[in-house]
Amino acid sequence: MSPDSPQPPRAGGVAVVSGAASGIGAAVVAMLAAHGWRVGGLDLLASAGCDMSVAVDVTDAAAVAAAVEAIRGELGPVDAAVSVAGHYAMAPVSDITLEQWTRMLRVHLGGLRNLSRSVLPAMVDRGAGSIVAITSELAVGGGDGDAHYAAAKGAIIGFVRSLAAEVAPRDVRVNAVAPGPTDTPLLAPDSPWRAAEYLETLPIRRLGSPEEVARCVAWLIEEGTFCVGEILNPNAGAVI
Template sequence: MRERVALVTGAASGIGAALVRELAGRGWTTAGLDLTPAEDAHHSVGVDVADPAQVSASIKRIEREMGPVEAALCAAGHYAIVPVSDIAWSEWQRMLHVHLGGVVNVCRAVAPGMVERGEGAIVAVTSELAIGGGTAEAHYTAAKGAVIGFVRSLAAELAPAGVRVNAVAPGPTDTPLLPANSPWRRPSYLQTLPAGRLTAPEEVALAAAYLVEDATFCVGEILSPNAGAVL
């Protein structure tokens, strides 16, 4: 049996690293794309996902050395709390280039092969903020909202060819992306959540793995493992 290859961006830490571990535990061979080494991945490539040329070249190399990418999971990103009037134009651009651009660049690289083979799964990591909004996070929220629009449009385009495109929209997740002084870690906020706690990255990975392996009926769906932040 040939190896099943899963590509994960943002694989060095947080949700991306959890995705790598979950898929590896299910028998997938994982290729991690990140600016820093992805230690848990079977193969790690240093890539800025906002750069389409880097992404395209890296995925061609991965498929040449490891085999066709059957699942692509896009978790690369960054986060900042900044009032909208203080967000520099360069910060708007970087947020959009990494989150939306990173997903688009990966999809443009893997989709043709998936369509040719008549199968494949793509899962993008967006955010519950893209659904419910947030304060002093307009650039992040806008970028994640754009990912949802792209996922739903691409899902409709690729579904007839047997390629499923979906997303997960986690709430505040217990990763290094949230510093110790983050407002999302304050007891006063956690008490507002039905679950009373942050989402674990492993829980997000479970939702994403479900979309990859089991949810063959899901097309353009947004699963929200968010501890009840958005109901």
């Protein structure tokens, strides 16, 4: 690393993780905590393993801002933020109601926007920080019955790349991780993504694990100092 290269957030810094109570979010919390980070978790439910857990709806911009400010006051300046909060549902386009469409966008894209706006001013002022968003391989490849989910996740990629270009000159890095189907409670036991016929189409013949996705997130935060607007794709070869 050259003297002029941006420095990664320090181990033992403070991270905020949305969707921290389960699945990929919980794995990110555990991974960062194991690396020495102090973690503030945002979720509708209590988040185990966090140094501070705040119950919040990520679609509520004012509530997210207040939660981040409370974490900052308790744990210190926020060095990294990870937007994981989301939900998954399958439906043909003709069956997606306006309410379902809007909610998908508000949780995924709106949640990322609200978290980013809450942490960015201080990061920009300090000239350091990292934001990582969880998108999906469906944002790239699409999927039958996944239009509203894929649209929301695709919008995240556009947001990440645009925000990355905006704040990179201040040494704030914005990137994303686009997992393939991952073994979390979001995938019901009868989900087609768990079917043997689907798994046989994947080069590694299995779902990803939340821990594998969390490893990508931690790498982007701690080591990926040359990554700006990048999308890592831990998708078992579903999209190559």
